[in-house]
Amino acid sequence: MNDYPNGTFNGTFNINGTESGDPCADFLLGVPSNFTQSSGSPLYLRNRYEGLYAQDSWRARPNLTINAGLRWDIIMPFREKYNQIQTWIPNAQSTLYPGALPGLVVPGDPGIPKTLAPTGYKNFAPRLGFAYAPKFDHGFFKALFGGGGESSIRASYGVFYTEFPGLAAGVMYGVPPFGYNYLSPAPPLMATPFISAATGVNNGQRFPFPFPPHNISASNPDKSVNWANFAPLAADPFFNHRNRAPYINNYMLSIQRQLSPSALLTMSYVGNQGHRILAVVAANLGNPALCLSLPGCAQFGEDNNYTSASGGIVYGTRNLPGDQNTYGAPITTSENYGENASQSTVANSNYNALETTLRYQRSGSQFLLSYAYAKSIDQGSNLGEQVDPRNPRQQRTISAWDQRQTFVASYTLVPPLASLFHRSNRLTDDWSISGTTRFSTGFPVTLTDNSDNSLLGTLGNGINNYLLDTPQQLPGPLKINTNGRNGKPAFNTALFPIEAYGTLGNAKRRAFYGPGIENFDLTVQKNVRLAESKSLEFRVEAFNAFNHTQFYGPASVDGQVDDTMHFGDIVSAASPRRMQLVGKFNF
Numbered sequence: 001m002n003d004y005p006n007g008t009f010n011g012t013f014n015i016n017g018t019e020s021g022d023p024c025a026d027f028l029l030g031v032p033s034n035f036t037q038s039s040g041s042p043l044y045l046r047n048r049y050e051g052l053y054a055q056d057s058w059r060a061r062p063n064l065t066i067n068a069g070l071r072w073d074i075i076m077p078f079r080e081k082y083n084q085i086q087t088w089i090p091n092a093q094s095t096l097y098p099g100a101l102p103g104l105v106v107p108g109d110p111g112i113p114k115t116l117a118p119t120g121y122k123n124f125a126p127r128l129g130f131a132y133a134p135k136f137d138h139g140f141f142k143a144l145f146g147g148g149g150e151s152s153i154r155a156s157y158g159v160f161y162t163e164f165p166g167l168a169a170g171v172m173y174g175v176p177p178f179g180y181n182y183l184s185p186a187p188p189l190m191a192t193p194f195i196s197a198a199t200g201v202n203n204g205q206r207f208p209f210p211f212p213p214h215n216i217s218a219s220n221p222d223k224s225v226n227w228a229n230f231a232p233l234a235a236d237p238f239f240n241h242r243n244r245a246p247y248i249n250n251y252m253l254s255i256q257r258q259l260s261p262s263a264l265l266t267m268s269y270v271g272n273q274g275h276r277i278l279a280v281v282a283a284n285l286g287n288p289a290l291c292l293s294l295p296g297c298a299q300f301g302e303d304n305n306y307t308s309a310s311g312g313i314v315y316g317t318r319n320l321p322g323d324q325n326t327y328g329a330p331i332t333t334s335e336n337y338g339e340n341a342s343q344s345t346v347a348n349s350n351y352n353a354l355e356t357t358l359r360y361q362r363s364g365s366q367f368l369l370s371y372a373y374a375k376s377i378d379q380g381s382n383l384g385e386q387v388d389p390r391n392p393r394q395q396r397t398i399s400a401w402d403q404r405q406t407f408v409a410s411y412t413l414v415p416p417l418a419s420l421f422h423r424s425n426r427l428t429d430d431w432s433i434s435g436t437t438r439f440s441t442g443f444p445v446t447l448t449d450n451s452d453n454s455l456l457g458t459l460g461n462g463i464n465n466y467l468l469d470t471p472q473q474l475p476g477p478l479k480i481n482t483n484g485r486n487g488k489p490a491f492n493t494a495l496f497p498i499e500a501y502g503t504l505g506n507a508k509r510r511a512f513y514g515p516g517i518e519n520f521d522l523t524v525q526k527n528v529r530l531a532e533s534k535s536l537e538f539r540v541e542a543f544n545a546f547n548h549t550q551f552y553g554p555a556s557v558d559g560q561v562d563d564t565m566h567f568g569d570i571v572s573a574a575s576p577r578r579m580q581l582v583g584k585f586n587f
Contacts, residue, residue: 040179236336
């Protein structure tokens with residue numbers, strides 16, 4: 001597989017209200033929170049995935065079948081045709097680029113393969129399952145399972161490995177020496193984005209950026225790059241050199257029962273456990289205690305230089321030796337590195353659900369009713385959600401897509417018009433009414449805090465969606481409101497003030513749910529037979545047929561605590577009723 005992504009970001013301002021407390025006011029003042037700009041050559045990403053699988057089925061008894069299998073996966077992390085990707089290893093020094101910042105190494109350096117992390121050759125994934133058709137002649141179990149052939153019991157367990165997403169390599173686009181992602185070390189002026197607003201320090205014009213040749217090797221190292229232009233290096237989401245392929249344990253138990261010749265009931269328990277999931281780990285956090293001791297140090301100032309009370313120069317507040325126990329890859333040279341992140345296979349997840357379905361079919365009409373009671377938990381629902389290296393369990397919470405209860409009914413009804421009018425013809429035949437009805441609880445509300453009150457400085461590592469910061473959660477009733485029509489907040493916002501200065505808030509990223517779903521989609525269809533092989537089909541389709549306002553979907557509730565105008569408000573909904581007419585000629 002070959003990918004050829006290329007991204008050029010001509011300049012982006014991020015405005016969070018760091019100057020005045022209000023993003024709109026900061027925009028009018030011309031003082032954004034930060035400025036990013038990048039330049040890089042195309043990435044030619046390559047990947048190889050190989051697998052072998054063997055299985056055997058054994059019919060142990062006429063009503064019992066056992067399946068066993070074993071899969072062997074050889075999973076190679078992504079590499080780049082010209083080795084234009086990088087990682088960070090403590091105390092290492094690049095030999096291909098002798099002037100590189102300490103710790104920054106690339107493929108071809110001693111011990112660094114083209115894939116940064118080694119290819120896994122021990123990914124053996126066993127699978128086991130059975131299907132059993134019980135048969136009872138009398139008593140309680142006959143009433144429960146029926147006679148022979150009326151029920152079945154199935155169970156399975158398996159291990160499944162997965163490859164790394166191409167995004168993990170793609171986000172390393174534009175990192176020195178193969179390009180440059182500039183992240184302002186402090187809030188800049190919008191008119192002059194390379195000048196810090198508070199101090200007037202000119203950080204220098206970094207563009208245009210000269211790209212190194214592709215023929216760099218151990219025998220032909222590159223000494224032309226001026227690495228001083230890149231310090232402190234920031235916005236580098238490097239791929240951890242110790243990563244291993246993610247995998248999942250999947251298990252299931254299912255019971256099927258034929259209630260009548262037209263009805264089938266299925267009840268299942270399904271679950272899985274995800275391991276070694278790729279996540280973003282903050283690699284060099286700011287030191288809040290150090291910042292609080294330095295005159296002039298404040299939010300988003302982790303990469304500024306300060307004069308201590310004793311008159312010494314302090315090169316930023318990031319990650320002094322011994323400051324934290326990072327299971328990513330700590331960067332301990334503050335003057336060389338700004339805010340960065342390690343893409344590390346350290347997260348986990350689990351999912352458990354009770355699922356039931358009832359299928360009924362008779363005289364052309366059919367119903368499928370399903371209900372699920374489920375819960376999904378993880379440490380990051382996507383690669384952009386950071387994990388705190390000091391307390392990784394703080395980010396373990398319900399998944400962004402978790403829905404506790406879901407009921408779905410899909411159906412097709414054939415109205416007996418011929419019987420009703422005592423006539424069968426083109427007008428009364430081939431009508432149908434079908435639809436889908438869904439009732440479910442809402443998605444979780446994601447709480448965010450972009451204030452950097454924690455003084456950890458986790459904004460702008462080139463991949464994350466949010467800071468590590470979350471608000472403080474005070475004791476008290478949440479007062480959840482899922483009725484977006486009454487104008488009230490979705491929850492008790494008074495319980496979630498901005499975190500205390502110099503501390504990380506105790507609120508979970510997600511802990512409660514927003515509005516649920518009540519939706520009806522309907523279709524009325526008429527077929528007209530013109531000949532043996534020709535027919536016309538007419539449909540009237542209505543989506544959200546009863547025009548219920550559906551307050552669900554991504555970001556339906558504003559959970560950004562520093563958005564004082566809308567925090568806690570229900571701010572978005574799905575589309576209103578939509579109808580369409582469809583005509584189709586079949587031949």
